[in-house]
Amino acid sequence: MKDKSLGRGLSSLIPQHQQKDEPSDASKDQGGQTSEQPASSGQEGVGEFQYVEVTTIEPNPYQPRKTFDESALADLASSIAEKGVLQPLVLHKNTDGTGFVLIAGERRWRAAKQAGLYHVPALIQEALADADQARLALIENLQREDLDPIERARGVADLQERFQFTQQQIAEHLHLSRSRVANTLRLLSLPSSAQTALAEGKITEGHAKIIAGLPDVEAQERLLHIILKQTLNVRDTESLVKTAPESYQRPVNERVKHIAGELSERLESKVEVRARKDRYVVTLNMSSEEDLQALAERLNS
Structure with missing residues (x-):
């Protein structure tokens, strides 16, 4: 109980x-x-x-x-x-x-x-x-308000590791949503430089969430440097990552490129594959609504 x-x-x-x-x-x-x-x-x-x-x-x-x-x-x-x-x-x-x-x-x-x-x-x-x-x-x-985000994240991780609490149990004890607990724990995956910047208040948890979503430490460090140098807010940081995604994504290997090519041929549509930190994002490019309808019919046939 x-x-x-x-x-x-x-x-x-x-x-x-x-x-x-x-x-x-x-x-x-x-x-x-x-x-x-x-x-x-x-x-x-x-x-x-x-x-x-x-x-x-x-x-x-x-x-x-x-x-x-x-x-x-x-x-x-x-x-x-x-x-x-x-x-x-x-x-x-x-x-x-x-x-x-x-x-x-x-x-x-x-x-x-x-x-x-x-x-x-x-x-x-x-x-x-x-x-x-x-x-x-x-x-x-x-439950104290004056802990910095990294102190809080380490405390949550300690609670999880010492007492085998699930994220849902932690959320109930701390009166938080489970997604907030997950995002808090995710901060500990940041490189040490980003953790320090967050603890010192140089970046916000919003910045940290974007940085944590990048595929590797090199990309994370590069984005952190730009944020600090240009004093970007969270919205500017999101825009930067969206407009220059090639700078912040994992290289796609030849096998994945080959699979993307096969999909393009079979679907008769251009298929793009982007590698994120922990997943692949597949994009289908359609020139018109009719092409989209034709693709749906091929998939259903």
Whole structure:
């Protein structure tokens, strides 16, 4: 049976918590500031609210984000130093029970450490098995809006590989269409230069989709170079590929050319075959509606 909590995200974790007492002044003096008391989330779920020492928290191994903007992190640390952590982290206990692993809130945790906090507010989740904790952690991170497209694609691939999820299951958990999941995974087929350009915002997912449809790395790299040099938008890029298809298609081998010639003779019409990345496109050229009707009659006879 599908675990519905995974589709609900953090709402399945954050409770109408019963807050434990804020750490005493003595505990604050052991290593820095603590956080202000956060507001209740107002959401129901399973978990326990408490203040946790920042040094007992481990980063989430399923975090799709591999890099953090140091400038933005410094700004957040400055805000936390002034106001505290206003939204609790979500944690679960590690396997030996000596510390905690992040499910959500890694930026707040990193910034809190930079700000010199000793304790941070957290919701401790213990009800799920390890595999479900991992799935939930990854799903929650993928639902974030500030992941770049490549981070998101790697996270989706991780979800698929670690837990043998189908694209349809991933789509249901992330509230996306299956085609969107497929297109997201397709980004990982791009050459590294295109992945970097996409992650850095130099091209869009629309550009990336066009590049990914080209037959080989050489053609993909060539188109990427033109997009960046001429600052083409997606529509211009589509037009370029359509008006100069010979520059972005796979060469047709002699055997395919021979087959195209035989088809032309049998159908009494010019047949063109173009090789795309993963398929052949066959085009019949007809000079009139009558020729098209005659071809249909020959095919039906």
